[in-house]
Amino acid sequence: MSFHGAGVVVTGAGSGLGRAIALRLAADGARVVVSDIGAEGGASTVEQIAAAGGQARFVQADVSDVDSVEQLIGASVDYLGGLDLAVNNAGIGHHPGDLHEMSVEEWDAVISVDLRGTFLCMRSELAHMVQAGHGKIVNMASNAGTKNAPGMAAYTSAKHGVVGLTKNAALQYARRNIQINAVGPGTILTEGLAAFGAEQQAEWADLIPVGRMGRPDEIAAAVAYLLSSEADFITGHTLLVDGGLMWD
Numbered sequence: 001m002s003f004h005g006a007g008v009v010v011t012g013a014g015s016g017l018g019r020a021i022a023l024r025l026a027a028d029g030a031r032v033v034v035s036d037i038g039a040e041g042g043a044s045t046v047e048q049i050a051a052a053g054g055q056a057r058f059v060q061a062d063v064s065d066v067d068s069v070e071q072l073i074g075a076s077v078d079y080l081g082g083l084d085l086a087v088n089n090a091g092i093g094h095h096p097g098d099l100h101e102m103s104v105e106e107w108d109a110v111i112s113v114d115l116r117g118t119f120l121c122m123r124s125e126l127a128h129m130v131q132a133g134h135g136k137i138v139n140m141a142s143n144a145g146t147k148n149a150p151g152m153a154a155y156t157s158a159k160h161g162v163v164g165l166t167k168n169a170a171l172q173y174a175r176r177n178i179q180i181n182a183v184g185p186g187t188i189l190t191e192g193l194a195a196f197g198a199e200q201q202a203e204w205a206d207l208i209p210v211g212r213m214g215r216p217d218e219i220a221a222a223v224a225y226l227l228s229s230e231a232d233f234i235t236g237h238t239l240l241v242d243g244g245l246m247w248d
Helices: 016-025 039-051 066-080 106-131 153-178 199-206 218-227
Strands: 007-010 029-034 055-060 085-090 135-140 178-184 238-240
Touching: 007 016, 007 066, 016 029, 016 039, 016 055, 016 085, 016 218, 029 039, 029 066, 039 055, 055 066, 066 106, 085 106, 085 153, 085 218, 106 135, 106 153, 106 178, 135 218, 153 178, 178 218, 218 238
Parallel strands: 007 029, 007 085, 029 055, 085 135, 135 178, 178 238
Antiparallel strands: none
Protein backbone atom coordinates (compact mmCIF):
# COMPACT_ATOMS: atom_id res chain seq x y z
CA MET A 1 0.00 0.00 0.00
CA SER A 2 1.24 3.46 -0.86
CA PHE A 3 0.30 6.74 0.80
CA HIS A 4 2.86 8.78 -1.13
CA GLY A 5 2.14 12.46 -0.59
CA ALA A 6 -0.92 11.90 1.62
CA GLY A 7 -1.27 13.90 4.81
CA VAL A 8 -2.38 12.12 7.99
CA VAL A 9 -2.79 12.98 11.66
CA VAL A 10 -2.42 10.24 14.28
CA THR A 11 -3.43 10.96 17.87
CA GLY A 12 -1.96 9.14 20.83
CA ALA A 13 1.13 8.46 18.74
CA GLY A 14 3.72 8.92 21.46
CA SER A 15 3.82 5.21 22.26
CA GLY A 16 2.13 1.87 21.74
CA LEU A 17 -0.37 1.40 18.95
CA GLY A 18 -0.30 5.06 17.92
CA ARG A 19 3.44 5.00 17.43
CA ALA A 20 3.26 1.76 15.43
CA ILE A 21 0.56 3.27 13.22
CA ALA A 22 2.50 6.48 12.63
CA LEU A 23 5.66 4.55 11.76
CA ARG A 24 3.79 2.28 9.35
CA LEU A 25 2.04 5.11 7.52
CA ALA A 26 5.26 7.11 7.25
CA ALA A 27 7.06 4.04 5.90
CA ASP A 28 4.31 3.77 3.28
CA GLY A 29 4.97 7.36 2.18
CA ALA A 30 2.53 9.46 4.19
CA ARG A 31 3.46 12.77 5.75
CA VAL A 32 2.46 12.39 9.38
CA VAL A 33 1.41 14.75 12.13
CA VAL A 34 2.22 12.91 15.34
CA SER A 35 0.08 14.03 18.24
CA ASP A 36 0.17 13.08 21.89
CA ILE A 37 -0.52 14.67 25.26
CA GLY A 38 3.08 13.90 26.22
CA ALA A 39 5.81 15.85 24.43
CA GLU A 40 8.64 13.39 25.06
CA GLY A 41 6.92 10.38 23.52
CA GLY A 42 5.65 12.33 20.53
CA ALA A 43 9.06 13.80 19.82
CA SER A 44 10.58 10.32 20.00
CA THR A 45 8.11 9.01 17.42
CA VAL A 46 8.99 11.87 15.07
CA GLU A 47 12.69 11.13 15.52
CA GLN A 48 12.11 7.48 14.62
CA ILE A 49 10.17 8.43 11.51
CA ALA A 50 12.86 10.89 10.44
CA ALA A 51 15.62 8.33 11.05
CA ALA A 52 13.81 5.98 8.67
CA GLY A 53 13.61 8.68 6.00
CA GLY A 54 10.01 9.74 6.58
CA GLN A 55 8.36 13.12 7.13
CA ALA A 56 6.66 13.98 10.41
CA ARG A 57 5.93 16.81 12.81
CA PHE A 58 4.84 16.68 16.44
CA VAL A 59 1.87 18.67 17.73
CA GLN A 60 1.04 18.32 21.41
CA ALA A 61 -2.67 18.05 22.16
CA ASP A 62 -5.25 16.97 24.72
CA VAL A 63 -8.03 15.33 22.71
CA SER A 64 -10.57 15.90 25.48
CA ASP A 65 -10.19 19.69 25.15
CA VAL A 66 -12.05 21.52 22.38
CA ASP A 67 -9.51 24.30 21.87
CA SER A 68 -6.57 21.87 21.92
CA VAL A 69 -8.18 19.71 19.23
CA GLU A 70 -8.99 22.70 17.05
CA GLN A 71 -5.38 23.88 17.32
CA LEU A 72 -4.13 20.37 16.51
CA ILE A 73 -6.19 19.98 13.35
CA GLY A 74 -5.50 23.55 12.29
CA ALA A 75 -1.76 23.03 12.68
CA SER A 76 -2.03 19.70 10.84
CA VAL A 77 -3.82 21.28 7.89
CA ASP A 78 -1.21 24.06 7.75
CA TYR A 79 1.71 21.62 7.79
CA LEU A 80 0.19 19.05 5.45
CA GLY A 81 -1.52 21.49 3.09
CA GLY A 82 -4.81 19.72 3.78
CA LEU A 83 -5.97 16.60 5.57
CA ASP A 84 -6.44 13.37 3.63
CA LEU A 85 -6.41 10.81 6.44
CA ALA A 86 -6.92 10.70 10.20
CA VAL A 87 -6.41 8.08 12.88
CA ASN A 88 -8.14 8.85 16.17
CA ASN A 89 -6.17 6.54 18.42
CA ALA A 90 -5.74 8.46 21.69
CA GLY A 91 -7.32 6.67 24.61
CA ILE A 92 -6.97 5.58 28.21
CA GLY A 93 -8.22 2.67 30.27
CA HIS A 94 -8.84 2.01 33.95
CA HIS A 95 -8.31 -0.72 36.52
CA PRO A 96 -11.02 -3.40 36.60
CA GLY A 97 -13.54 -3.16 39.40
CA ASP A 98 -17.18 -3.10 40.39
CA LEU A 99 -19.24 -0.30 38.93
CA HIS A 100 -20.56 0.79 42.34
CA GLU A 101 -16.99 1.36 43.50
CA MET A 102 -15.91 3.40 40.48
CA SER A 103 -15.40 7.09 41.14
CA VAL A 104 -17.19 9.68 39.05
CA GLU A 105 -13.80 11.21 38.29
CA GLU A 106 -12.48 7.97 36.83
CA TRP A 107 -15.62 7.49 34.73
CA ASP A 108 -15.44 11.06 33.41
CA ALA A 109 -11.74 10.77 32.57
CA VAL A 110 -12.20 7.66 30.42
CA ILE A 111 -15.32 8.92 28.65
CA SER A 112 -13.69 12.32 28.05
CA VAL A 113 -10.62 10.93 26.32
CA ASP A 114 -11.93 7.79 24.63
CA LEU A 115 -15.36 8.92 23.42
CA ARG A 116 -15.51 12.71 23.68
CA GLY A 117 -11.97 12.90 22.30
CA THR A 118 -12.90 10.82 19.26
CA PHE A 119 -15.95 13.00 18.67
CA LEU A 120 -13.99 16.25 18.96
CA CYS A 121 -11.30 15.04 16.58
CA MET A 122 -13.81 13.76 14.03
CA ARG A 123 -15.78 17.00 14.25
CA SER A 124 -12.74 19.07 13.32
CA GLU A 125 -11.32 16.58 10.78
CA LEU A 126 -14.61 16.22 8.94
CA ALA A 127 -14.98 19.97 8.55
CA HIS A 128 -11.81 19.99 6.44
CA MET A 129 -12.57 16.74 4.61
CA VAL A 130 -16.03 17.91 3.58
CA GLN A 131 -14.51 21.06 2.14
CA ALA A 132 -11.86 19.04 0.30
CA GLY A 133 -14.39 16.53 -1.00
CA HIS A 134 -12.60 13.42 0.22
CA GLY A 135 -11.07 11.75 3.24
CA LYS A 136 -10.70 8.63 5.35
CA ILE A 137 -10.91 8.28 9.12
CA VAL A 138 -10.07 5.28 11.28
CA ASN A 139 -11.14 5.36 14.93
CA MET A 140 -9.56 3.16 17.55
CA ALA A 141 -12.23 1.05 19.17
CA SER A 142 -11.58 -2.29 20.89
CA ASN A 143 -13.04 -5.74 20.95
CA ALA A 144 -14.54 -4.37 24.18
CA GLY A 145 -16.57 -2.14 21.89
CA THR A 146 -18.42 -5.16 20.49
CA LYS A 147 -18.47 -7.52 23.50
CA ASN A 148 -18.32 -7.22 27.27
CA ALA A 149 -15.17 -6.64 29.27
CA PRO A 150 -16.13 -7.51 32.86
CA GLY A 151 -15.12 -4.91 35.42
CA MET A 152 -14.37 -2.33 32.73
CA ALA A 153 -17.63 -0.35 32.75
CA ALA A 154 -16.26 3.01 31.61
CA TYR A 155 -13.91 1.58 28.99
CA THR A 156 -16.55 -0.76 27.57
CA SER A 157 -19.10 2.06 27.43
CA ALA A 158 -16.66 4.42 25.74
CA LYS A 159 -15.57 1.90 23.12
CA HIS A 160 -19.16 0.86 22.38
CA GLY A 161 -19.74 4.57 21.87
CA VAL A 162 -16.82 4.80 19.44
CA VAL A 163 -18.27 1.92 17.41
CA GLY A 164 -21.68 3.58 17.33
CA LEU A 165 -20.23 6.96 16.43
CA THR A 166 -18.23 5.37 13.61
CA LYS A 167 -21.33 3.69 12.15
CA ASN A 168 -23.44 6.84 12.42
CA ALA A 169 -20.89 9.16 10.84
CA ALA A 170 -20.01 6.66 8.11
CA LEU A 171 -23.57 6.73 6.77
CA GLN A 172 -23.84 10.49 7.14
CA TYR A 173 -20.71 11.14 5.06
CA ALA A 174 -20.80 8.18 2.65
CA ARG A 175 -22.05 10.25 -0.28
CA ARG A 176 -19.40 12.92 0.37
CA ASN A 177 -16.53 10.59 -0.57
CA ILE A 178 -15.47 10.12 3.06
CA GLN A 179 -15.02 6.64 4.53
CA ILE A 180 -15.08 6.17 8.30
CA ASN A 181 -14.16 2.88 9.93
CA ALA A 182 -12.76 1.55 13.20
CA VAL A 183 -10.26 -1.04 14.32
CA GLY A 184 -10.98 -3.18 17.38
CA PRO A 185 -7.78 -4.56 18.91
CA GLY A 186 -7.78 -7.42 21.35
CA THR A 187 -4.89 -8.04 23.74
CA ILE A 188 -1.84 -6.43 22.13
CA LEU A 189 1.70 -6.65 23.49
CA THR A 190 2.43 -2.94 23.84
CA GLU A 191 5.00 -1.43 26.21
CA GLY A 192 2.41 -1.42 28.97
CA LEU A 193 1.71 -5.15 28.81
CA ALA A 194 5.38 -5.96 28.20
CA ALA A 195 6.09 -4.55 31.67
CA PHE A 196 4.21 -7.48 33.22
CA GLY A 197 6.05 -10.70 33.89
CA ALA A 198 6.24 -13.67 31.54
CA GLU A 199 3.80 -15.66 33.68
CA GLN A 200 1.10 -13.01 33.42
CA GLN A 201 1.71 -12.62 29.69
CA ALA A 202 1.34 -16.37 29.25
CA GLU A 203 -1.98 -16.32 31.10
CA TRP A 204 -3.30 -13.60 28.80
CA ALA A 205 -2.06 -15.39 25.71
CA ASP A 206 -3.74 -18.62 26.81
CA LEU A 207 -7.13 -16.86 26.74
CA ILE A 208 -6.76 -16.05 23.03
CA PRO A 209 -7.83 -18.71 20.51
CA VAL A 210 -4.70 -18.31 18.36
CA GLY A 211 -2.55 -18.78 21.47
CA ARG A 212 -0.66 -15.51 21.56
CA MET A 213 -1.08 -11.79 22.05
CA GLY A 214 -1.14 -9.49 19.06
CA ARG A 215 1.66 -7.19 17.95
CA PRO A 216 1.35 -3.42 17.47
CA ASP A 217 2.43 -3.76 13.83
CA GLU A 218 -0.58 -6.02 13.21
CA ILE A 219 -2.91 -3.24 14.34
CA ALA A 220 -0.97 -0.77 12.20
CA ALA A 221 -1.44 -3.05 9.18
CA ALA A 222 -5.20 -3.12 9.73
CA VAL A 223 -5.34 0.66 10.01
CA ALA A 224 -3.24 1.07 6.86
CA TYR A 225 -5.58 -1.22 4.94
CA LEU A 226 -8.69 0.73 5.96
CA LEU A 227 -7.00 4.00 4.99
CA SER A 228 -5.87 2.67 1.62
CA SER A 229 -7.61 2.78 -1.75
CA GLU A 230 -8.13 -0.96 -1.42
CA ALA A 231 -10.80 -0.24 1.20
CA ASP A 232 -12.72 2.41 -0.77
CA PHE A 233 -15.91 0.31 -0.64
CA ILE A 234 -15.74 -0.24 3.13
CA THR A 235 -17.34 2.23 5.54
CA GLY A 236 -18.98 1.98 8.94
CA HIS A 237 -17.09 -1.23 9.72
CA THR A 238 -15.22 -2.19 12.88
CA LEU A 239 -12.39 -4.53 11.95
CA LEU A 240 -11.59 -6.79 14.91
CA VAL A 241 -7.93 -7.75 15.24
CA ASP A 242 -8.04 -9.94 18.32
CA GLY A 243 -6.91 -13.45 17.44
CA GLY A 244 -10.47 -14.76 17.58
CA LEU A 245 -11.13 -13.59 21.14
CA MET A 246 -14.46 -12.04 20.13
CA TRP A 247 -15.83 -15.44 19.13
CA ASP A 248 -14.49 -17.47 22.04
